Amino acid sequence: LDTHEGVAQRATYIVDPDGIIRFAMVTDLNVGRNVKEVLRVLDALQTDELCPCNWQKGEDTLNAA
DSSP states (O other): OOOTTTTEEEEEEEEEETTTTTEEEEEOOSSOOOOHHHHHHHHHHHHHHHTTTOEEEEEEEEOOO
């Protein structure tokens, strides 16, 4: 809560079924949130694999060596 501005700070969290935070994003009041990015991250988390930056659903994942 930003008491000076009188508004709540904006944050997005993705929490797994075990209650572990897997993704957190906090934005300043003058920065919009990108729903497509949050959905991309959710898709990546659901692969249980290593996904490169800018990865999109259906693309190849990385092999951890």
